[in-house]
Amino acid sequence: MDHDTVRAVDPDIADALEAEIGRQQDTLAMIASENHVSEAVMDAQSSALTNKYAEGYPGKRYYGGCEHADTVEQLAIDRAKELWGAEHVNVQPHSGSQANMAVYIAALEPGDKILSLSLTHGGHLSHGHHANFVGEHFEVEQYECDDDSGYVDYEALHETAEAFEPDMIISGYSAYPREVEWERIQAAADAVDALHMADIAHITGLVAAGEHENPVGIADFVTGSTHKTIRAGRGGMVLCGEEWADDIDKAVIPGMQGGPLMHNIAGKAVGFKEALTPEFDEYASQVVVNAEALAERLQERGLELVSGGTDTHLVLVDLRPSHPDTTGKDVEEALEEAGIVLNANTVPGETRSPFNPSGIRAGTPALTTRGFTASDCQTVADCIADVVDSPEDEAVLAEVSETVGELTEKHPLYE
Incomplete structure (x- = not known):
């Protein structure tokens, strides 16, 4: 996917657009409100x-x-x-x-x-x-x-x-x-x-x-x-x-x-x-399966989930029981450095500022669009848990970043 027409007029914007495609390809989009649309949808929108x-x-x-x-x-x-x-x-x-x-x-x-x-x-x-x-x-x-x-x-x-x-x-x-x-x-x-x-x-x-x-x-x-x-x-x-x-x-x-x-x-x-296609129904079902797999592995790793799990496309982690001195913002920033993009989030009974809350929110829609399986999402959960355990450990971040690279190469976004 190139932007040659844009580049001929505005190289700065072309650089930013191509860098954004690279960012999306090389990172895991786990903000629950984000997804990756098809090239057909992008074509219509342009x-x-x-x-x-x-x-x-x-x-x-x-x-x-x-x-x-x-x-x-x-x-x-x-x-x-x-x-x-x-x-x-x-x-x-x-x-x-x-x-x-x-x-x-x-x-x-x-x-x-x-x-x-x-x-x-x-x-x-x-x-x-x-x-x-x-x-x-x-x-x-x-x-x-x-x-x-x-x-x-x-x-x-x-x-x-x-x-x-x-x-x-x-x-x-x-x-x-x-x-x-x-x-x-x-x-x-x-x-x-x-x-x-x-x-x-x-x-x-x-x-x-x-x-x-x-x-x-x-x-x-x-x-x-x-x-x-x-x-x-x-x-x-x-x-x-x-x-x-x-x-x-x-x-x-x-x-x-x-x-x-x-x-x-x-x-x-x-x-x-x-x-309206059967393929989309399969996709939506897999979104939920992947979220359940993510939730189960996070719990196995000792993290507490709001409501104890999920029925939907997202999980909400309350860090206070397992990591009382770690904030959602700490985890968000460390994960982004390692290539996983999600967001800090408030949790019921929040005791911190909404700008630096006690939880993180992670979703599976965009991962599922890329073809991630439940097994892949368990691997992602391990990456998240590793970073939650050691958000300032550069060796851990490097190892997680390497795993993210393997996953993004396995599931390319726009071929």
């Missing part, structure tokens, strides 16, 4: 559609010349409906956070009440953190995971909902390794006459492949990212019933966005088509 303004929706554009944009967007919509079983889909949000914003604009008024999972327990900024637009414009109360089990405390959630009387309850999380019980959260919403938004940003692909229960038809709104486990073009989407279709579409444009990123929507359409 297409001539980047030149086209297409405000509005298929058949109802503000500008002319949108016949091919209409085709692309309608294909993305139709494929999303098939993947997730939704009555209505909007594929224009530029990100998962903007998909969430569209729901808030469509369904809430400033000052309304939102109940969501605490950020330190695995929630997301766009669910109500005080530094985010949600925290600034809505009254937010948060529920938590049980500190001992690591699972969402559904009973406490229900009690909090009855006391707080929210207008909306948010489910779906950013750093939660267990399957979400959508029906239990819907019951809490029904009890207080609240709306329910399920954010499946991390698990869009697992839901599409049937590896995780689908909240479509349970929650009023389902939002998601399109570039994580679903492995399509970067962006967001909103899924809902027909009764909310017009409100959602108006919230996206003119409510919060202008022209859609049609080249990204093309990437979404291509990725969705790939996700």
Whole structure:
């Protein structure tokens, strides 16, 4: 993969692009929200559609010349409906956070009440953190995971909902390794006459492949990212019933966005088509198998996992029981030096700053895309555990780096 056309105009950018391909090839991407899209998706995202303004929706554009944009967007919509079983889909949000914003604009008024999972327990900024637009414009109360089990405390959630009387309850999380019980959260919403938004940003692909229960038809709104486990073009989407279709579409444009990123929507359409194949179902199943293998070996090596394991694509390690003087940031930086890229993360009952927390989060979607097996992920777990045990030992880092090199050579990214 070269960038000769870019190089002829801008060698500095060409150098950076080629260096990034090299970085991805030579390191293990284990940030749970990252993946490697196909060359077909990248081709679509770099297409001539980047030149086209297409405000509005298929058949109802503000500008002319949108016949091919209409085709692309309608294909993305139709494929999303098939993947997730939704009555209505909007594929224009530029990100998962903007998909969430569209729901808030469509369904809430400033000052309304939102109940969501605490950020330190695995929630997301766009669910109500005080530094985010949600925290600034809505009254937010948060529920938590049980500190001992690591699972969402559904009973406490229900009690909090009855006391707080929210207008909306948010489910779906950013750093939660267990399957979400959508029906239990819907019951809490029904009890207080609240709306329910399920954010499946991390698990869009697992839901599409049937590896995780689908909240479509349970929650009023389902939002998601399109570039994580679903492995399509970067962006967001909103899924809902027909009764909310017009409100959602108006919230996206003119409510919060202008022209859609049609080249990204093309990437979404291509990725969705790939996700409709049996091969994708096999991929999603392997993502979960690999995460389980990663989790089991990390536990065998003495590391404690939040909730004691995983049902999804990620594991969350609490370093405090086994390595009380080691922070997540210490481990993140040492692992990156050795070629493994993951992130420091807060854990339930967090006692440190979110900028230097007590845990690490590791995901298997990108490794699985490269063809990693459960055995490979056990090897990766040993590498992680070795670095956790000795984050400042240069000999250990060198040995792990050598193993990473062997794995990346065994599983090349873009041949």
